Amino acid sequence: MSVEEQARIAxxxxxxxxxxxxxxxxxxxxxxxxxxxxLLVAVALAGGLLxxxxxxxxxxxxxxxxxxxxxxxxxxSAAAESDEVEDEALADPETAEDYWVLDPAPQGLDAIxxxxxxxxxxxxxxxxxxxxxxxxxxxxxxVIYGTATGxxxxxxxxxxxxxxxGTTIYASTNMLEWYVGDTAHVLLTDVLDQDTLIxxxxxxxxxxxxxxxxxxxxxxxxxxxxxxxxITRKVVIYGSPDDNAPFGVxxxxxxxxxxxxxxxxxxAGFDGASLDRGFLDEETPATAAGAWEAFERSTSVVEGVxxxxxxxxxxxxxxxxxxxxxxxxxxxAPTGRSVTDGDIDRAIELFATARPATADEVDAFxxxxxxxxxxxxxxxxxxxAATGPYDGITDEGVAWQIIEGEDGVACVTVVDGPTTAEVCxxxxxxxxxxxxxxxxxxQVTVLVLPYRGERxxxxxxxxxxxxxxxxxxxxxxxxxLWYSVQREPVAAIEFLDPxxxxxxxxxxxxxxxxxxxxLAEPAPSP
Amino acid sequence: MNVSERDHSAxxxxxxxxxxxxPPVADFDRFYREQYRAVVGLAYALTGSRTAAEELxxxxxxxxxxxxxxxxxxxxxxxxxxxxxxxxxxxWGRRKGAELRALTKFGGRRExxxxxxxxxxxxxxxxxxxxxxxxxxxxxxxxxxRPVDEIAAxxxxxxxxxxxxxxxxxxxxxxxxxEPIETDxxxxxxRSKP
Numbered sequence: 001m002s003v004e005e006q007a008r009i010a011x012x013x014x015x016x017x018x019x020x021x022x023x024x025x026x027x028x029x030x031x032x033x034x035x036x037x038x039l040l041v042a043v044a045l046a047g048g049l050l051x052x053x054x055x056x057x058x059x060x061x062x063x064x065x066x067x068x069x070x071x072x073x074x075x076x077s078a079a080a081e082s083d084e085v086e087d088e089a090l091a092d093p094e095t096a097e098d099y100w101v102l103d104p105a106p107q108g109l110d111a112i113x114x115x116x117x118x119x120x121x122x123x124x125x126x127x128x129x130x131x132x133x134x135x136x137x138x139x140x141x142x143v144i145y146g147t148a149t150g151x152x153x154x155x156x157x158x159x160x161x162x163x164x165x166g167t168t169i170y171a172s173t174n175m176l177e178w179y180v181g182d183t184a185h186v187l188l189t190d191v192l193d194q195d196t197l198i199x200x201x202x203x204x205x206x207x208x209x210x211x212x213x214x215x216x217x218x219x220x221x222x223x224x225x226x227x228x229x230x231i232t233r234k235v236v237i238y239g240s241p242d243d244n245a246p247f248g249v250x251x252x253x254x255x256x257x258x259x260x261x262x263x264x265x266x267x268a269g270f271d272g273a274s275l276d277r278g279f280l281d282e283e284t285p286a287t288a289a290g291a292w293e294a295f296e297r298s299t300s301v302v303e304g305v306x307x308x309x310x311x312x313x314x315x316x317x318x319x320x321x322x323x324x325x326x327x328x329x330x331x332x333a334p335t336g337r338s339v340t341d342g343d344i345d346r347a348i349e350l351f352a353t354a355r356p357a358t359a360d361e362v363d364a365f366x367x368x369x370x371x372x373x374x375x376x377x378x379x380x381x382x383x384x385a386a387t388g389p390y391d392g393i394t395d396e397g398v399a400w401q402i403i404e405g406e407d408g409v410a411c412v413t414v415v416d417g418p419t420t421a422e423v424c425x426x427x428x429x430x431x432x433x434x435x436x437x438x439x440x441x442x443q444v445t446v447l448v449l450p451y452r453g454e455r456x457x458x459x460x461x462x463x464x465x466x467x468x469x470x471x472x473x474x475x476x477x478x479x480x481l482w483y484s485v486q487r488e489p490v491a492a493i494e495f496l497d498p499x500x501x502x503x504x505x506x507x508x509x510x511x512x513x514x515x516x517x518x519l520a521e522p523a524p525s526p
Numbered sequence: 527m528n529v530s531e532r533d534h535s536a537x538x539x540x541x542x543x544x545x546x547x548x549p550p551v552a553d554f555d556r557f558y559r560e561q562y563r564a565v566v567g568l569a570y571a572l573t574g575s576r577t578a579a580e581e582l583x584x585x586x587x588x589x590x591x592x593x594x595x596x597x598x599x600x601x602x603x604x605x606x607x608x609x610x611x612x613x614x615x616x617x618w619g620r621r622k623g624a625e626l627r628a629l630t631k632f633g634g635r636r637e638x639x640x641x642x643x644x645x646x647x648x649x650x651x652x653x654x655x656x657x658x659x660x661x662x663x664x665x666x667x668x669x670x671x672r673p674v675d676e677i678a679a680x681x682x683x684x685x686x687x688x689x690x691x692x693x694x695x696x697x698x699x700x701x702x703x704x705e706p707i708e709t710d711x712x713x714x715x716x717r718s719k720p
Contacts, residue, residue: 001645003696003699003700003703006645006648006649006703007649007668009645009646009649010571010642010645010646010649010650010653010668011668011669011671012646013642013643013646013647014567014570014571014642014646014650014669015567017567017570017576017642018563018564018566018567018570018576018579019563021562021563021566021580
């Protein structure tokens, strides 16, 4: 079977898989004002165990994420204008009925999607619990968010929120949620089937505690892993400590959105004093320390180290956890290069011997966490500054592109502000040993080196003062790597080879103002 | 006073000062409904997980919505949201890989996500094993039947670069899937934009 034939089969499989999905109606939520820290209680119910962190409010999070916009000042201005338009549009009573989510919006949500089945589930909850006061989430004015995912993926789309005796019910694809007044939220996600979900809600609402049949088993299933989560498999209940609403969170450690929650929690610090109520099991002291102790017992424990979360991007590896009841946060940030697999391993090793974090370290982590969240929030967006057909754009806004035509002609175009450097045709610039070529144009010098599979493992700058720059590793599969040595005296670029076959490529004595090293696949033979 | 009334009254004050022109929300709704499945499909192909794909697609649409007043003015907003989800799929894979390594370090185990039946799963797994750009190009080509110039527009690449990635991706797939490379056939990617 040819590739094309297999592709057709594979395409049909994808189409079949997504065909039942309903887009529903996209319902943006209103941006909320910063609120006081909400309590996020991570509860691992295996053995009735619990961990406590503090979570900042939506507004702060929004602010942090929006402040992360990496675009230029003009773009940021445009984005701000866009947000204003969005706010205004959402605040318009003419559109509010169709596109309004009550304040406070669910933590971490920018939008929800409506589906019929979720509405049905929410309606059932409403029917079960009727209406009442603060002890009853279906008090006058309460809002319900329903869920479809996990209940039935084939849920039909539904366009409009429904109003039941003053209770507006919405639904989303991955959560069930309701409000008590302005403060309490409950999210029950697709870890549960519908009956279980309702039973859980009943226990919460009528008995003031969450008892979810089967949850203990689920927690036991996942607790040995200890961290990471899929956002689609968690149960979250949270609220403000300033009211009588129940609050708490059960998280399945896994992969996904929980990571951001953990980071936010760590950033906000830990506040055990305010955790004197909530639903805590009988064996767990209602304090942060007790909760951590319990969580340590319940989660991945390696030599007494409990890992709550680990996350990484190109710049950081951050591990959040605890040792002997004390908060430990490890942030590993290599200088001048991207995070590698080895960094992650080292970070974990360091964590295993970590000590409790000092106040300064916690502050530093919060700053780093903010940066990380900002990066996580924005690095998936196409670079706004890339206005042309480039292969990539660096953090400094330098765009680059390599074009290789059928006849072996290759071009590199580097656009750095008003300066453009462009070279075409590898055959003219590849040295006899096939290692390098370069071009200077204005203040930009481009040094292109052939990628040679698994042999080379790192590249670094050798400065004229005898110092060396940080090693930027690269691996098989990395087709291109850029390395900026901006306005630093660089004598050479050195390739580091684990088999001791390192080699250096000299940089012109005059030195470039900006030097960009691009690793490309080997040029075609002339 | 129910919440709707309260919010509306509160909003009314804001609303009076709000813009009067038609918000782009209705257009976005239409855009969302038209593009949702396809974007999930693209994310599915690039991540191998429908659950992750749905989340990434929703995140991509949320991102798009937040910038809708700008993105809607683009020539190709559907390309923009695809670029977002393609990038997000790449980031998802990177973070997932890091976390899985960490899990392994601590002795945890996690079942691999295999949701499609063979041979489709094998094919997309092979696609995902390609370098990121190749995988994105191949997925857009084979999943959405897009010609080179459209793929180039979506990924902000030059057509020549797309051809290069597509050619190499197809060759790599042929090797991975143990199929001969059809060098004498007409590359469907070469066809012009409809």
